[in-house]
Amino acid sequence: MELAEVPTARPGQVVVRTTLFALDAAARLFLGDVGLPLPRLAPGDVVPGAALGEVVASTDPDFAVGDEVCHQLGWREFAVADAAALRRVDTAVLPSPTAYLAPLLTAWAGLVVAGELRPGDTVFVSGAAGAVGGLAGQIARLRGAGRVIGSAGSPAKVAHVTGTLGFDAAFDHRDGPVLERLGALAPDGIDVYFDNTGGAQLAAAVRLLRPHGRAVLCGLLDRQNGPRPGRADGEEATLDLGYAIANRLTLRGLRTADFADRRAEAEQEIGPWLAAGRLRLDETIVDGIENAPHAFVDLLRGAFTGRVLVRVVGQPDDKADLSPRDE
Known part of the structure; x- marks a missing residue:
């Protein structure tokens, strides 16, 4: 796991503190040569994937501090992204927030x-x-x-x-x-x-x-x-x-x-x-971002059923200065 300073939000950007992110077996295809014409992740790259989090700083009027959002920026405690890369979690659309991490x-x-x-x-x-x-x-x-x-x-x-x-x-x-x-x-x-x-x-x-x-x-x-x-x-x-x-x-x-x-239609x-209990979200939650690599290997070995989610824990409130930069 690599530690780095959290960049502050530039105009039009939002800082998100991750609460959960999903492990996806397909990420293995980008981690080594499996004989396919796919881009490979380099050392230091963040493994991509769906994640849920809370907005902790925003320079975009569409997102306020405290909003729950999802993104595709993967295995990280904090994400800094353009507002267009985020979706607001709306339980009137999908009744469970983790449904936004499911491959629906x-x-x-x-x-x-x-x-x-x-x-x-x-x-x-x-x-x-x-x-x-x-x-x-x-x-x-x-x-x-x-x-x-x-x-x-x-x-x-x-x-x-x-x-x-x-x-x-x-x-x-x-x-x-x-x-x-x-x-x-x-x-x-x-x-x-x-x-x-x-x-x-x-x-x-x-x-x-x-x-x-x-x-x-x-x-x-x-x-x-x-x-x-x-x-x-x-x-x-x-x-x-x-x-x-x-x-x-x-x-x-x-x-x-x-x-x-077709996402809205789906x-x-x-x-x-989901609201009626007719479709089940099959989920396993692993605690701690430090346990994500081991859980990923276990996923590839077939140790789980359904979606594997990593719950990010132990984040102090004073971890970084998240206030917007003056431009």
Whole structure:
């Protein structure tokens, strides 16, 4: 952890004291070479991600001291940002402040827009015990999917996915070839695949997608620590695009930023589900910013279900002079 002075706010900027920030497994893709054309974080860079905090100084009329806000400036105790980079937390829109840290737009846009989810569809979600996967399966169910199937990495997570999150069925992807396990739960095939893993699960799903099926490519958990083969003996991890051609499949990459203009629409639908208790925010809170690296490693190892949040604690009030600079 690096310590530095907190800059004061210039005109149009706001200083935010972080209370919670989210850990995102996808950040691993920017921390080393995983064979993808993505920018890499340099030593000293702040790991990005969603965060909640309280305004402690402001030179912008839209934000006052004491306002609760969210931003994407990641792992830090204080953030200094242009006002345009902040969103005010409004519990009339999303009833829980931590909902602003949840990947709601990712899950919603992946299903509704990229996946073109239709009532009655059979949906398969890999990484279903994770932050995105758990929400995607719940949203699919709430939007009228006929059957929602998930995969997870342990019997306990499988039980969580079906018992707590309400999936119709789930399987342990480590317990035998994925093609066999998924095929047994979806003997007539699937219509939508929400892919958080890549690898063998993507290869199996493409084989089982019905004609005109849709695969939403959201995550790469199977290679976040570098490429690796399928786990089960004889399991095929190579994607056979012949199935995509024969069945006229749609495979679409998902980047949440592409759907920023749909955020209000997504939150308008999701907010009432949260308020009524129909959609669950699956969260684990770790105390102390100093524990974030260890928790991040544990996240990559599959130690958690749902979203992992770090609560920043132990910040003295006199840590920095936060008054605006005279210009």
